[in-house]
Amino acid sequence: MTKDIKVIAFDADDTLWDNEIYFREAEQAFKDLIQPYTSATNIVDTLFNTELQNLPIYGYGIKGFTLSMVETAVKLTQGDLPPHITHQILDIGKSMLNRPVQLIDGVESVLDALHKDYRLMVATKGDLLDQQRKVKQSQLMQYFKHVEVMSDKKENDYRQILQQQNIAPKEFLMIGNSLKSDVLPVLNIDAHAVHVPYAITWLHEHAEVPQHPNFLAVEKITEILNVMR
Incomplete structure (x- = not known):
């Protein structure tokens, strides 16, 4: 060779x-936020499918992942996403961007x-x-x-x-x-x-x-x- x-x-x-470990930690935090509305499995599956659909638009990375979390939350709350949860999702994304x-x-x-x-x-x-x-x-x-x-x-x-x-x-x-x-x-x-x-x-x-x-x-x-x- x-x-x-x-x-x-x-x-x-x-x-x-390290990188992927922070996405999985963020996914867990997202599940904890949305789990009152649906099952953990449904949250993970919906988020993954939303990410894949959004790849041609947002590409790879934390910002696209954060937008996909927001979109997933809107879907799973049937459009009734409380503003404070939106802010918490954005905070998850910002904390990822600020990781050392x-x-x-x-x-x-x-x-x-x-x-x-x-x-x-x-x-x-x-x-x-x-x-x-x-x-x-x-x-x-x-x-x-x-x-x-x-x-x-x-x-x-x-x-x-x-x-x-x-x-x-x-x-x-x-x-x-x-x-x-x-x-x-x-x-x-x-x-x-x-x-x-x-x-x-x-x-x-x-x-x-x-x-x-x-x-x-x-x-x-x-x-x-x-x-x-």
Whole structure:
């Protein structure tokens, strides 16, 4: 795998720092607010379906999630959502946006080792302002030559990055926690991918583990050094 690789891209959320755990905590707080009106299962299912329907409009990230919570609450209260609950939902979203960045164990040591021999970059998706905030607060920018915040992570999105950065597919390695977003589309353009699982994965990001010569799965991010050195 390492023979031709010159550029290593890292996903951000749940690869460099914690993220999904905060969405699940917010979902629980939302359930607690709305449960007087319906069952917990109905709340979770309706919120998930609302999020999926809104992805083409809002994209990924906390702001879209917050709007989907408000919309879900309106649906489940049959349009009779008390104003104070609306404010509490908005407060849930704001608290997520104000969360300090918590690096995943081993991340900085991996970046410190790899940036001496490879060109490193961030390739993430989500809300531009929020992702820029997290990159800045992470204090990891010293290791990266480029940060790309994408609206989605599909084959054409990766092709555009490679073209813009003048990278051949065989020279590119993507490291991330999502098989659907960080692995499969990268393998489909003949680049390389490493899957590093996170403890929690959003249902929308689930996918089958591929069988591909350019694919590697590890248990934790520090195992990357065993492969790339």
